[in-house]
Every structure is written in C-alpha cells, then in structure tokens.
Amino acid sequence: MAKSLIRNTLGARTFGFAVPAGGTEAKAFADAALDGTYEILEVESSTGNETEAGYNDVTVTGKNSADNRKATFRFYAKSTMSEDDIRTALKGKTYNNVKFDEVYIINLRPVTL
Secondary structure (H helix, E strand, O other): OOOEEEEEEEOOEEEEEEEOOOHHHHHHHHHHHOOOEEEEEEOOOOOOOOOOOEEEEEEEEEEOOOOOOEEEEEEEEEOOOOHHHHHHHHOOOEEOOEEOOEEEEEEEEEEEO
16 A cells, blocks of 8 residues: 655644655645645555664654754664664754754664564
C-alpha cells in the first residue's frame, strides 16, 4: 500500500501526518481539504536493516539562544548512537521553526525488540 507524508504549514506552525495514498492522491486530498501551504513526501522505496534487535528511545529539546524558543520531539535512534552523537547530529538544525543552538537530551533509554 502506498504511503505519503503531508507537511502542512499554517501561519508559523508546521504539522506532519501520514496518509495511506500515493503522491497524486495525497495531493488531491491536500488541495481539497487543507489551508495554508503543504508539501507531499511520497515513499518511493524502502531500505534498511531488518536485523536490528534494539534501539534507543530518545526525547530531545532544542533551544534557540537568540529568542529562547524551544522545541521538543521524540524519535527512535540506532542503538549505537550516544548522547554526543545525537547532539552533534541536531546542533544547528531547524525543527518546528526553532534553530537548535543548544540540544538537551531529556530521555535516552535502550529498548529491545
């Protein structure tokens, strides 16, 4: 089954959600139902390693030092990634309109399958 991600921007906020449709169908839905601007990201292929037995459940908060805005999100990282690896990967990136000048690891716990 096809799957697409829609990133919808309303004012200064961006929302993302998945729809069970290909790019053309997702665009038709977005044209008919969404306000603001949006991007359609369609899955073309999948790659990876099915043998990973564990991963890290990570929650991070990033702070912009210029205006003290913060953004927090959660993701699953490879089990080999350390806190320093995650900080390095996120520092200087922008998420939810917040540039991560400072990165705080709120939660990092190993999870096994």
